[in-house]
Amino acid sequence: MSSLTVDEARARAALIHVERYEIAVDLTGLLDGDAWRAQSTVRFSCREPGASTFLDCDAEVEQVVLNGVALEGAAGPRVELPGLAADNVAVVRSVQRRTSQRTGVHRAVDPSDGRVYVWTSFEPDEARLAWACFDQPDLKAVHALTVDAPADWTVLTSTGDPVLTDLGAARRWAFPDTPRLSTYVPALDAGPFHVVRREVDGHDLGLACRQSLASTLERDADELFDLTRAGLAFFGERFGLPFPQRRYDQVFLPDLGGAMENWGCVAWSDAFLTRGQPSHGERELRAVVLLHEMAHMWFGDLVTMRWWDDLWLNEAFAEWACHWAAEAATEHTDVWASFLANGKLRGYAADRAPSSHPIRQPAPDVATAAAGFDAITYSKGASVLKQLVAWVGEDAFVEALRSYFRKHAWGNASLDDLMAEVAAASGRDTAAWTRGWLGTAGTDVLALEDGVLTATGPDGAAPRPHRLDVGAYVRDGDGLALREVLAVETEGPATRLPEIAAADLLLLNDGDLAFAVVRPDAASRDVLLARAPALPTAVGRTVAVTTAWQLVVLGELPAAAFVDCVDRVLATEPAGALVEPFLQLAVTAAGLWSPDADRDALLAAVADTCVTLAEEPGRRRAAVRALARTATAGEQLAALDRLAGDDVDLRWARLRRRAALGLPVDDEVAALLGDDPDPDRAVSALLVRAASLDPAAKQEVWDAVRGLAGVPLGRLRDVQQAFWQPSQAELLAPYAERFVALLPSLGTGGMISSMATVGALFPVVGADAALLDRLQRAAAAPGLDPVVAQTVVVRSDELRRMLAARG
Ligand SMILES: [Zn+2]
Numbered sequence: 001m002s003s004l005t006v007d008e009a010r011a012r013a014a015l016i017h018v019e020r021y022e023i024a025v026d027l028t029g030l031l032d033g034d035a036w037r038a039q040s041t042v043r044f045s046c047r048e049p050g051a052s053t054f055l056d057c058d059a060e061v062e063q064v065v066l067n068g069v070a071l072e073g074a075a076g077p078r079v080e081l082p083g084l085a086a087d088n089v090a091v092v093r094s095v096q097r098r099t100s101q102r103t104g105v106h107r108a109v110d111p112s113d114g115r116v117y118v119w120t121s122f123e124p125d126e127a128r129l130a131w132a133c134f135d136q137p138d139l140k141a142v143h144a145l146t147v148d149a150p151a152d153w154t155v156l157t158s159t160g161d162p163v164l165t166d167l168g169a170a171r172r173w174a175f176p177d178t179p180r181l182s183t184y185v186p187a188l189d190a191g192p193f194h195v196v197r198r199e200v201d202g203h204d205l206g207l208a209c210r211q212s213l214a215s216t217l218e219r220d221a222d223e224l225f226d227l228t229r230a231g232l233a234f235f236g237e238r239f240g241l242p243f244p245q246r247r248y249d250q251v252f253l254p255d256l257g258g259a260m261e262n263w264g265c266v267a268w269s270d271a272f273l274t275r276g277q278p279s280h281g282e283r284e285l286r287a288v289v290l291l292h293e294m295a296h297m298w299f300g301d302l303v304t305m306r307w308w309d310d311l312w313l314n315e316a317f318a319e320w321a322c323h324w325a326a327e328a329a330t331e332h333t334d335v336w337a338s339f340l341a342n343g344k345l346r347g348y349a350a351d352r353a354p355s356s357h358p359i360r361q362p363a364p365d366v367a368t369a370a371a372g373f374d375a376i377t378y379s380k381g382a383s384v385l386k387q388l389v390a391w392v393g394e395d396a397f398v399e400a401l402r403s404y405f406r407k408h409a410w411g412n413a414s415l416d417d418l419m420a421e422v423a424a425a426s427g428r429d430t431a432a433w434t435r436g437w438l439g440t441a442g443t444d445v446l447a448l449e450d451g452v453l454t455a456t457g458p459d460g461a462a463p464r465p466h467r468l469d470v471g472a473y474v475r476d477g478d479g480l481a482l483r484e485v486l487a488v489e490t491e492g493p494a495t496r497l498p499e500i501a502a503a504d505l506l507l508l509n510d511g512d513l514a515f516a517v518v519r520p521d522a523a524s525r526d527v528l529l530a531r532a533p534a535l536p537t538a539v540g541r542t543v544a545v546t547t548a549w550q551l552v553v554l555g556e557l558p559a560a561a562f563v564d565c566v567d568r569v570l571a572t573e574p575a576g577a578l579v580e581p582f583l584q585l586a587v588t589a590a591g592l593w594s595p596d597a598d599r600d601a602l603l604a605a606v607a608d609t610c611v612t613l614a615e616e617p618g619r620r621r622a623a624v625r626a627l628a629r630t631a632t633a634g635e636q637l638a639a640l641d642r643l644a645g646d647d648v649d650l651r652w653a654r655l656r657r658r659a660a661l662g663l664p665v666d667d668e669v670a671a672l673l674g675d676d677p678d679p680d681r682a683v684s685a686l687l688v689r690a691a692s693l694d695p696a697a698k699q700e701v702w703d704a705v706r707g708l709a710g711v712p713l714g715r716l717r718d719v720q721q722a723f724w725q726p727s728q729a730e731l732l733a734p735y736a737e738r739f740v741a742l743l744p745s746l747g748t749g750g751m752i753s754s755m756a757t758v759g760a761l762f763p764v765v766g767a768d769a770a771l772l773d774r775l776q777r778a779a780a781a782p783g784l785d786p787v788v789a790q791t792v793v794v795r796s797d798e799l800r801r802m803l804a805a806r807g
Pocket residue numbers: 261292293296314315318
């Protein structure tokens with residue numbers, strides 16, 4: 001399928017101006033069938049009458065009428081429009097029957113009650129699957145939707161207050177015009193939703209989900225509304241522009257992966273409605289995602305990148321802004337620390353891999369651009385913006401953003417537009433900064449020796465300018481006392497620090513302002529490993545733990561030393577936000593980064609920490625889940641039995657562990673299926689089989705994920721964790737081989753689906769050096785989907801390092 005190129009997009013944008021889309025959608029064929037019917041009426045002008053262009057419509061095109069004349073033989077995915085007038089009306093009638101692939105338009109069936117729900121999700125260029133449009137970000141237009149839906153359905157779109165007409169078995173929903181939007185941000189979600197609405201600060205806020213999750217949504221509605229109100233108030237004030245629409249809906253949807261910033265109608269995977277009481281980490285993640293999608297109303301929807309090469313203007317900003325807002329306007333005040341232990345580590349991993357690329361990178365066509373939705377664009381991008389804020393100061397940065405939104409609202413912008421505002425507001429020359437940080441791939445290394453801070457660029461390149469803090473700590477009994485914080489701006493490869501009073505630990509990048517690999521001096525490194533729990537701030541402790549983690553990844557510290565360090569931090573960690581990320585690192589280091597001979601002892605050490613942590617009510621859920629990935633010895637399994645109690649979520653976790661160890665679980669699975677009210681409980685049962693030692697069960701799960709059947713996208717990470725058990729190398733080795741063979745067939749289900757599927761099936765266990773070679777060759781083969789190729793290259797780089805660490 002041809003993917004729109006940047007040259008084609010530029011030519012089309014130079015030729016036409018799109019005024020509006022009037023789109024009539026008929027959903028009645030989706031109640032029992034697969035047909036999504038649409039008629040798109042496109043009003044646009046042409047700057048060179050007589051010229052031709054094309055509409056995008058990747059569906060069955062039934063009829064095309066241009067300026068009153070039917071075009072015989074017109075077809076998609078590119079509908080040619082010859083002989084344009086100065087002002088044009090094109091009417092395209094189409095049917096989309098690919099409605100079960102989780103792309104563009106999706107029809108989901110709730111397995112528990114058979115009810116049907118329909119959603120759209122269009123980024124980067126899947127609006128053309130739903131209706132005819134000029135599907136590129138810089139051709140913005142008003143969208144006016146009219147939707148015929150079964151009479152008992154609710155239809156939610158980007159605008160509110162529809163006019164309803166009774167059609168008997170169906171109802172017609174006529175929605176007011178949207179503002180001028182890029183084609184990828186309008187939304188249409190429909191079904192017999194459970195809806196909760198609340199009037200807050202002049203906004204009409206809505207939450208919706210499928211009927212079978214109504215009680216779960218009701219449980220969390222207050223919290224979600226509070227976060228929504230806090231976010232709208234914070235962003236409206238900081239960006240100097242309140243969200244300009246009364247309606248702001250958030251719809252939790254089955255089969256969707258992640259979340260999507262549809263204007264005024266954000267789409268969420270309903271996996272975010274955790275069936276058990278959400279843990280601290282799950283609540284924090286939900287707050288961050290809520291604020292990320294909300295930030296997109298400004299970064300992306302209101303001001304949109306001109307082309308996908310500036311995707312970072314959307315994603316890096318949204319990812320930075322959500323943490324900024326969460327820290328300032330919600331209870332999640334340690335969110336930058338957990339970002340460091342989660343997303344930022346993924347950013348470093350992606351930046352280390354051979355597939356690393358500059359944050360801003362060319363996107364020759366949309367298919368290539370889809371591979372840019374990665375940890376470099378999101379996590380490194382957000383980190384680099386945090387660095388920029390530290391470099392120019394928050395006040396200047398906010399002033400720059402206000403000016404940027406004022407000038408470009410409802411239009412498109414590029415890198416230069418944004419950086420010009422930052423330069424003007426801050427008085428700093430941003431050219432070198434932009435080149436180094438946005439235009440160059442790879443991570444600098446910062447090291448401190450004898451009072452000199454050295455900065456080394458990637459592959460011998462000149463280092464970037466860094467603004468970082470160095471914390472000077474002295475031993476104080478068993479603890480550490482902060483003596484002073486040095487605010488440092490590096491210039492070139494060597495920067496002499498001001499005189500520091502004798503310190504036992506110089507914590508490089510204290511406060512985590514910089515994006516760099518840091519190498520402490522030898523004396524500091526020993527103190528850091530021994531006394532990390534004594535550091536006074538959550539960010540400081542996270543810098544210590546992640547500095548140690550990076551040393552493991554780089555082959556400079558054994559996993560055992562890391563596990564020892566993080567276990568001791570966990571034992572006294574006061575910040576609830578850090579418990580789950582630290583547990584995750586501990587379990588991963590013990591299970592995947594340690595030599596076979598050490599693994600069980602390290603897992604047992606982590607399990608003991610979990611048993612202790614589980615005594616604290618606020619830590620219990622996280623600790624028992626981690627115990628269910630580490631318990632090996634009889635006593636630990638007994639503790640797991642006791643701690644799981646009658647909590648359905650923890651009982652599933654316990655059964656996964658028992659299955660992984662080869663213990664009988666079938667009767668308990670059957671009983672739990674009876675007790676669990678989750679409409680997706682079959683997935684939980686599948687995860688037990690995924691963990692199991694039974695070869696037939698492994699094969700069944702593999703086939704289910706490969707065929708995209710029976711596993712919602714939002715649960716594929718759970719599959720990955722359950723399937724690739726560190727103790728099952730022999731059983732899993734054939735699947736490592738199968739993954740290599742499978743690669744060419746992956747990537748047909750859309751961007752998010754591709755990333756999630758590759759993530760779930762990637763062999764972190766059962767692979768050896770020879771397989772890794774074959775994997776890397778396969779990832780480089782021509783014709784592979786760019787999203788698949790890039791995901792495999794990043795994961796392969798990590799696997800290579802794991803194999804080295806395992807020895
Ligand atoms: Zn985003």
